[in-house]
Amino acid sequence: MAYTLSINGQARQVDVPEDMPLLWVLRDELDMVGTKFGCGAGLCGACTVHLDGNAVRSCQTPVGAVGTARITTIEGIGQTAKGAAVQKAWIEVDAPQCGYCQAGQIMSATALLTSNPKPTRTQITEAMSGNLCRCASYHRIMEAIELAAKETAHAG
Ligand code: FES
Ligand code: FES
Incomplete structure (x- = not known):
């Protein structure tokens, strides 16, 4: 089935089965x-990834369910003010170890700070609880989110 997806502000066309996970579409198509x-x-x-700013698991999101929602991926998150601030904080605290989980971590952190600009530690822990890191970089991720929150607090 043909779909026109809005990805990072661009219209992208794909022709794939409706039950194909969005993750497959992004990576393989x-x-x-x-x-x-x-x-x-x-x-x-x-x-x-984000659908209309909300963090979702693209491996569990069939492309047929995306509809007109705006998709934002790690390739585009730096175009948003919050996303850019999160990425900058990530670099400042040197958050990644192997890096494999970090795109997902950054997407969840950006969604959190967009909906809740000044989260408590408990709220950060809760919001990030679905993002696992085999390298256990959780302490630096917490530090990066708190830094990004501090630096963007004035922006609301
Ligand atoms: S790959 Fe989607 S939640 Fe693990
Ligand atoms: S940095 Fe290696 S899995 Fe998170």
Whole structure:
């Protein structure tokens, strides 16, 4: 089936089965490999993208369910003020170790700070609980989110 998807502000056309996960469409059809395949079962968060600003697991999102929602991926998140601030904070605290989980972490963190610009530690922990990191970079991720929140607090 033919779909026109809005991805990072651009219209992208694909012709795929409606039940194909969005993650497959991004990586295999559009060669957008920044979004990672981890578990394929909604358990790790490596595949997190935004649909209309909300963090979703693209491995669990059939392309047929996307409709007209705006898709944002790690390739485009830096175009948003919050996303750029999160990425800058990530670099400042040197958050990644192997890096595999980090695209998903950044997408979840940006969605959190967009909906809740000044989260408490508990709220950060809750919001990020679906994003696993085998390298256990959780402490630096917390630090990066708090830094990004501080630096964007004036922007609301
Ligand atoms: S790959 Fe989607 S949640 Fe793990
Ligand atoms: S940095 Fe290696 S899995 Fe998170």
